[in-house]
Structures are given as structure tokens and as C-alpha cells.
Amino acid sequence: MSAEGGSYNEAVRAVQAGTLDADEAANQLIDRMSDRELLGLLDGDSPRRLLPIIPLLHGRRPFVAGAVPRLGIPGIRFSDGTRGVVIGPSTAFPAAIARAATWDPLLEERVGLAIGLETRARGANYSASICVNLLRHPAWGRAQECYGEDPVLTGRMGAALTRGVRVHVMACVKHFALNSMENERFEVDVSVGEHALHEVYLPHFRAVIEAGADSVMSSYNKVRGEYMDGNRALLTEVLRDEWDFTGFVTSDWVFGTHDAVLSLEAGLDIEMPLRLLRARALPGALRSGEVARATVQRSARRILRTSVLHAATLAAARPSVxxxxxxxxxxxxxxxATESIVMLKNDSIGAAPLLPLAPTIDHLAVIGRLATRANLGDNGSSRVRPPSTVSPLQGLKEALPRVRFTTASGRNLSAAAAAAAAADTAILIVGLDEHDEGESVVTGGVEVGVLGRAFDAGPLRQTFIALAHVVSRFVHGGDRTSLDLHASDVRLIRAVTAANPRTIVVLIGGSAILTEEWKESVPTLLLAWYGGMEGGRALASVLTGAAEPGGRLPFVLPTDAGHLPPFDPSAKSAIYDEHWGQRRLDREGHTPAFPFGFGLGYTRIEHQLLEHRFDESGGRADVRLTNTGQRAGSTVVQVYAADISVQRPVAQLLGFQKVTLQAAEEKTVRVTLDAGPTLQRDPATRRWSRRAGDWALLAAQHSPASWAGAAPLRRAGS
Incomplete structure (x- = not known):
């Protein structure tokens, strides 16, 4: 390689040796670049004619932006996937919402390491695998890609995934910001107050930035009337000026950039993944002075310094496929998958609960259309194609080779009831799949001018919009229209439980499914999510008692959808406030079906808060745990705070820790506490201070229904 062709590698070696810092190395590269090469850093390298086949290419190779072969610059080599790598056959982990249910950041960091390693082995150097949008409403079609409804839980899990991923590739967090509607994600305008914005919807993004995220992906939606690619208030004033983020910002794909110059000036560094608006507009804008060279160089520097700095930390060898x-x-x-499964009910039938299954069981009926499917989740941009999968039925048959199995799809209620009646126990697998929720297609009102001047107005524009409307009627996914099960599933539950009261119901899905209509007839109920390629074996491990259900809810399950915020999938505008999820139920006095953080195990573990220390930077709480049961088990110690001076205290999660105890073991654990939920931000000064009120602290196994016995929150210096 010539000296010129090796410039990028030379820069990396200089940063490794300490003879240059990353900014100096980036500046030296910029000095050697032509205007064409420099502008080429700011958008994808693929021509816009590839737009129709993006879904085909998405799973075959990395998408490259800003490669400069003359200088050896590899560019940003993009891979997607919150459940694993979307390029080629890869490990399909459980959906992110399932991993949130583990409440285990250390385990999530290991998932990040694996995703990062497989991403690099597939030839990519950049992974958009970290989605920390808050679950404001469980009807959101992409709820399965997030970590639930709580900022602290979301921030810690997202930070853990970031730390793991970026060992091998650059880590990108998405979608910044306030993106939690799917059908109208391209157009919806979100109104939000200063307190809700900074104290509810942004803290988890900041936690991931502080964990070292290399990049941020902007969202499609508007915030306060401005599309996010042009939202200087968030992309520059908050992200860079207030949070000191030094990495680069990319757009969401194709329709995520609306103005080439305005977006660059606002803080969007790369238009992804094609040569669309910027390729047409920026060369002339730079020549005419409409865009300053310094503005172009600023984004180029962010991209190159981040790339060089990350490359300097990597081992030389690319991992083997x-x-x-x-x-x-x-x-x-x-x-x-095992640790994500949440047991919601396990009532006794006769002398004992149904789970774990008795060793003497002889005949099982496994019923439901989802029993023979691996059901990995959404088929959108996060789709992973594993080399093999395991369905619930297959997992059970492997775990119980001596048991006789009867199966029924559930389409014929009489046949399903007969199968259940003849068995010792019935296991019913019901819920959702990729047809019910997931990433949506382009909606009719999306701005199609990015495709070229012919689409700005006239027949082509109208034809494209009409086609999008037609396609949207036949492509499934998107936001859910109901939080209930399908009516056919409810009928099946009633038929099977009537035929055999020893029925275990397993729910599959990516967020809350209401249970009030039928749960009283069901003695045992589990939520098994989209469990990944090994989900069937994991479910069998829990059902047989080889492992316990280790999951806890990362959101509240209400008794009524009306207890949640309004949700209109077709809305062009929405108001996001601080009242959602468990906090909304607390504030309005509604008892949930199952509270945030809830989950049962196969043993009983008691919690006792001993002492704590706390100030505006955080703190810690010591909690004594005692396993009073007959077998080993785990619990998630959850520490909550609330202002108990109000009539209805609203619980705020401050910290948590997953702990395993042997039978009869007693252990004291120290839980790290996040001060954020007890603080408020002054919009004028951007300073944080204590939130007023009479605050108390409680260690619990889920969001508390009562604050009796809570300890006063003692702040240092007070």
C-alpha cells in the first residue's frame, strides 16, 4: 500500500502510540481530502437507485458511508439489530424487552459483547443495536426493541449493551428522541414540556452517552414542530453542549433527512444510507458559501476522530465467522431467555402449584398455533436469521423424552378441549407474532421529495403516495390496535381451562397483553416474550424446574387500557407528559393487574432495607435478603422513592440488583441508587436540584402499593 493509501492506518497507529490524539489525526486526514471526498463523508455511499432493494441488501452486507479508498478510510460500515446481527445467519437473542425483564445489566453486557463480535465478524464496524426509547404506551409496534417503561432500568440496560458492543465495533444509540409511535413515526409532532423532556424522556439517552456510545441515530418524528434531523436544540444544545457528546450523529434511514444544509448545521453528521439530499445539494452549497467549510469540516472531524479512536482500541485480527x-x-x-421469563401466577391445584411440572407427569397436551413456532418477533430492520431455532413443543419434547405428548393447533376448539381433557396437564401457548406488532412500512404522508425532484410534486409523487397507502393495507406489523389477546385465543383459553383446570398459559409478545378477561380461570400464567433461537428450550427449562423463572416485568400490566395514556396510531401530533405506565396508575389510584417489577419464582425471598446514603450525585442502600424457601432462587432487589406528602405517592425506581440465594441463605447486598428521579432541572440555568417533598425510601420486590414502613430518605448534609 502506498504511503497515501495508508494514511488512515497511519493515523490509527499514531493514536495507538500516543504521538497524535484523535482530533489531530482527524485533522491531518481532512487536510489531505478533496472537497468531493470530504462531502462524501456526510452521507451513505450507495446510489439512490438501490432504494427499492434496501430490504434485500440490509441482511446481506454492511451499508457503507464515507469510505475513501485513496486514503484507506474504511467508512462507517453499518449493521442493524437489537436482537443480534442482521447480516447473514447470526445468533438470535431474545428481544430487548425480554432482556429488560432479566433486570441484569451484567448479563446484557455479555449479550453486547456477543453482538459486537458477530457484527465485526460480518465485516461491519458500527452497530445500531441500542434502542432506548421509552415505552410510553405498550401498543407501540416496536415496544419489543426497547427496555420498557422506566428511565433508570432503560438507562442501565442500554449502558450495559453499549459497553459490550463497543469492545468490537462502534456503538450507536437510537432513536433520538421521543420516538415511541410506529405508524406515524415519519410525521408525528411530539409536544413535550421541559421537565418531562429532561427528567423522563432523555435521562436514559444520557446514561448511554456516558457509557461511551460512539454515535447517535436521530429519529424520524418532529419534536416541538421541528424534524429531529434539523432540531438544533436537541442535537447540539442538549446532546453536545450540555452532555459533552463528542461522537457523530446519523439519520434514520432514507426519510430521516429533510434538508441537506439545515440538518448539517443543526448537528446531523451523516445522512443514511444512500446518496440522496446531500449528494445533490451540498456540493453547490459549499461552492456558493451557503454552507460554511467549517461546518462541513466539523462533521467530518467528528466522524473521523470517532472512527480512528475506536479503531485504535481494537485488536488487529477480525474475528472468525x-x-x-x-x-x-x-x-x-x-x-x-430463561432469565427473562416472568411467572405472573402459579396457584395451587390440589396440594401444589402446577409449576414446576411434577416428575411423575405422564401426559402433556401442548396446544396453540404458536406452540410449534420459534416466533422470534418483528420482521423489520431488527430481524435476525439464526441458523436454527427451537419451538416450545420441540423444547418440551427434548426435556421430557419419556412423556407422552398430544398437540392441537387450537383452530378447532372441540379438538383442543379433547386433547386437554385427556392429558395430566395442558400447556397453552397464545399471544402475538410479527403480524400483530413490529416495524411499519412507509405511510402515505411521508415526505418523498428525498427521492429526487420528480417526486417533489406532480404525478410521480401522487403515484408513490397512493402505492404506499395500498401497500400499508397488506403489510402487517406496526402499532397494535388493542392490548387484548385475539378473540380466538380467549375462546381457546376458556375451552381448554373448562376441559382441564390444570392448564398453564404461556403468553408470547413484545409488551403488555391484558389478562383481566380470563386470568381468573387460569391457575398458572407466564410471559415468555419473543425468546430468540433458544426460546423453546428456555421455556422447557422453566416449566420443568431445571431453572426458575427469573424475569420481572419491565412495565406495568394494567387491568384496563384506559388507565394508560391515550394512544392513537394515526395521530399527527401527540403530547408526552410525565404521567405514563405505573406512575400514571399510582397518580390516579388504579390498582394494576400486575405491577411494574413483578414476577414470581419457585422460592420465597424476603427483603429488609437496613441503611442508605444519598445525595444529589446518587447513593447506595444496603438490603438484607433471606431465602425462606426450600430451593435456590433469585430475586431482583428494587429500591423505590416517593414523595409521601401527597395523597397518592408515585413510586420512582432508584436502583436494583439481581441476586441469587441458596435455600435458607441470608445475604446483605448493596444497591447503587440513581438520584435523577428525585431531582429537577432548571431550564434557565440547566442546573439540577432537589425536587421538593417529603421523600421516603422502600426496598421491595416490585413497585409498591403501600408506603407503610418506608424509611425517610436521608440526604447527605440535611
């Missing part, structure tokens, strides 16, 4: 879906990664997928 043999590590993809390796036995170790499959075992990790199995562990995560």
Missing part, C-alpha cells in the same frame, strides 16, 4: 452462533453464544441466548 466460526464464532457466529457458536455453542457459547447459543448457551448465552438460552440463559438470557
Amino acid at each position: 466460526s464464532l457466529i452462533a457458536s455453542p457459547a453464544h447459543r448457551a448465552l441466548a438460552h440463559q438470557v
Whole structure:
């Protein structure tokens, strides 16, 4: 390689050796670039004619932006996937919402390491795998890609995934910001007050930035009337000036950039993934002075310094593709799926609960259309194609080779009831799949001018919009229209439980499914999510008692959808306030079906708060745990605070820790506390201070219904 062709590698070696810092290395590269090369850093390298086949290419190769072969600059080599790598056959981990249910950041960091390694082995150097949008309403079609409704839980899990991913590739967090509607994601305008914005919808993004995220992906939606690609208030004033973020910002794909110059000036560095608006507009804007050279160089510097700095931390060798879906990664997928399963009910039938299944069981009926499917979740941009999968039925048959199985799809209620009646126990698998929720297609009102001048107005524009309307009627996914099960599933539950009261119902889905209509007839109820390639084996491990259900809800399950914020999938505008999820139920006095943080195990573990220390930077709480049961088990210690001077205290999660105890073991654990939920931000000064009120602290196994016995929150210096 010539000296000129090796410039990028020379820059990386200089940063490794300490003879240049990353900014100096980036500046030297910029000095050697032509205007064409410099502007080429600011958008994708693929021509716009590839737009129709993006879905095909998305799963075959990395998408490249800003490669400069003359100088050896590899560019940003993009891979997607919150459940794993979307390029080629890869390990399919449980959906992010399932991993949130583990409440285990250390486990999530291991998932990040695996995703990062497989991403690099597939030839990418950049992974958009970290989605920390808050679950404001469970009807959101992409709820399965997030970590639930709580900022502290979301921030810690997102930070953990970031730390793992960026060991091998640059880590991108998305979608910044206030993106939690799917059908109208391209157009919806979100109104939000200063307090809700900074104290509810942004803290988890900041936590991921502080964990070292290299990049941020902007969202499609508007915030306060401005599309996010041009939203200087958030992309520059908050993200860079207030949070000191030094990485680069990319757009969401194709329709995420609306103005080439305005977006660049606002803080969007790269238009992804094609040569669309910027390729047409920026060369002339730079020549005419409409855009300053310094503005172009600023974005180029962010991109190159981040790329060079990250490359300087990597081992030289690219991982072998043999590590993809390796036995170790499959075992990790199995562990995560097992620890994510939430047991909501396990009532006794006769002398004992149905779970774990008795060793003497002879005949099982496994019923439901989802029993024979691996059901990995959404088929949109996060879709992972594993080399193999395991369905619930297959997992059970492997775990119980001596048991006789009867199966029924559930389409014929009489046949399903007969199968249940003849068995010792019935296991009913019901819920959702990729047809019910997920990423949506382009909606009719999306701005199609990015495709070229012919689409700005006239026949082509109208034809494209009409086509999008037609396609949207036949493509499934998107936001949910109901939080209930399908009526056919409810009928099936009633038929099977009437035929055999020893019925275990397993729910599959990506967020809340209402249970009030039928849960009283069901003695045992589990939520098993989209469990990844090993989900069937993990479910069998829990049902047989080889492992316990380790999951806890990352959102509240209400008794009525009316207890949640309004949600209109077709809305062009929405108001986001601080009242959502469990906090909204607390504020309005509604008792949930199952509270945030809830989950049962196969043993009983008691919690006792001993002492704590706390100030505006955070704190810690010591909690004594005692396993009073007959077998080992785990719990998630959850520490909440609330202002108990109000009539209806609203619980705020401050910290948590997952702990395993042996039978009869007693242990004291120290839980790290986040001060954020007890603080408020002054919009004028951007300073944070204590929120007024009479605050108390409580250690619990889920969001508390009562604050009796809570300890006063003692702040340092007070």
C-alpha cells in the first residue's frame, strides 16, 4: 500500500502510540481530502437507485458511508439489530424487552459483547443495536426493541449493551428522541414540556452517552414542530453542549433527512444510507458559501476522530465467522431467555402449584398455533436469521423424552378441549407474532421529495403516495390496535381451562397483553416474550424446574387500557407528559393487574432495607435478603422513592440488583441508587436540584402499593 493509501492506518497507529490524539489525526486526514471526498463523508455511499432493494441488501452486507479508498478510510460500515446481527445467519437473542425483564445489566453486557463480535465478524464496524426509547404506551409496534417503561432500568440496560458492543465495533444509540409511535413515526409532532423532556424522556439517552456510545441515530418524528434531523436544540444544545457528546450523529434511514444544509448545521453528521439530499445539494452549497467549510469540516472531524479512536482500541485480527452462533453464544441466548421469563401466577391445584411440572407427569397436551413456532418477533430492520431455532413443543419434547405428548393447533376448539381433557396437564401457548406488532412500512404522508425532484410534486409523487397507502393495507406489523389477546385465543383459553383446570398459559409478545378477561380461570400464567433461537428450550427449562423463572416485568400490566395514556396510531401530533405506565396508575389510584417489577419464582425471598446514603450525585442502600424457601432462587432487589406528602405517592425506581440465594441463605447486598428521579432541572440555568417533598425510601420486590414502613430518605448534609 502506498504511503497515501495508508494514511488512515497511519493515523490509527499514531493514536495507538500516543504521538497524535484523535482530533489531530482527524485533522491531518481532512487536510489531505478533496472537497468531493470530504462531502462524501456526510452521507451513505450507495446510489439512490438501490432504494427499492434496501430490504434485500440490509441482511446481506454492511451499508457503507464515507469510505475513501485513496486514503484507506474504511467508512462507517453499518449493521442493524437489537436482537443480534442482521447480516447473514447470526445468533438470535431474545428481544430487548425480554432482556429488560432479566433486570441484569451484567448479563446484557455479555449479550453486547456477543453482538459486537458477530457484527465485526460480518465485516461491519458500527452497530445500531441500542434502542432506548421509552415505552410510553405498550401498543407501540416496536415496544419489543426497547427496555420498557422506566428511565433508570432503560438507562442501565442500554449502558450495559453499549459497553459490550463497543469492545468490537462502534456503538450507536437510537432513536433520538421521543420516538415511541410506529405508524406515524415519519410525521408525528411530539409536544413535550421541559421537565418531562429532561427528567423522563432523555435521562436514559444520557446514561448511554456516558457509557461511551460512539454515535447517535436521530429519529424520524418532529419534536416541538421541528424534524429531529434539523432540531438544533436537541442535537447540539442538549446532546453536545450540555452532555459533552463528542461522537457523530446519523439519520434514520432514507426519510430521516429533510434538508441537506439545515440538518448539517443543526448537528446531523451523516445522512443514511444512500446518496440522496446531500449528494445533490451540498456540493453547490459549499461552492456558493451557503454552507460554511467549517461546518462541513466539523462533521467530518467528528466522524473521523470517532472512527480512528475506536479503531485504535481494537485488536488487529477480525474475528472468525466460526464464532457466529457458536455453542457459547447459543448457551448465552438460552440463559438470557430463561432469565427473562416472568411467572405472573402459579396457584395451587390440589396440594401444589402446577409449576414446576411434577416428575411423575405422564401426559402433556401442548396446544396453540404458536406452540410449534420459534416466533422470534418483528420482521423489520431488527430481524435476525439464526441458523436454527427451537419451538416450545420441540423444547418440551427434548426435556421430557419419556412423556407422552398430544398437540392441537387450537383452530378447532372441540379438538383442543379433547386433547386437554385427556392429558395430566395442558400447556397453552397464545399471544402475538410479527403480524400483530413490529416495524411499519412507509405511510402515505411521508415526505418523498428525498427521492429526487420528480417526486417533489406532480404525478410521480401522487403515484408513490397512493402505492404506499395500498401497500400499508397488506403489510402487517406496526402499532397494535388493542392490548387484548385475539378473540380466538380467549375462546381457546376458556375451552381448554373448562376441559382441564390444570392448564398453564404461556403468553408470547413484545409488551403488555391484558389478562383481566380470563386470568381468573387460569391457575398458572407466564410471559415468555419473543425468546430468540433458544426460546423453546428456555421455556422447557422453566416449566420443568431445571431453572426458575427469573424475569420481572419491565412495565406495568394494567387491568384496563384506559388507565394508560391515550394512544392513537394515526395521530399527527401527540403530547408526552410525565404521567405514563405505573406512575400514571399510582397518580390516579388504579390498582394494576400486575405491577411494574413483578414476577414470581419457585422460592420465597424476603427483603429488609437496613441503611442508605444519598445525595444529589446518587447513593447506595444496603438490603438484607433471606431465602425462606426450600430451593435456590433469585430475586431482583428494587429500591423505590416517593414523595409521601401527597395523597397518592408515585413510586420512582432508584436502583436494583439481581441476586441469587441458596435455600435458607441470608445475604446483605448493596444497591447503587440513581438520584435523577428525585431531582429537577432548571431550564434557565440547566442546573439540577432537589425536587421538593417529603421523600421516603422502600426496598421491595416490585413497585409498591403501600408506603407503610418506608424509611425517610436521608440526604447527605440535611
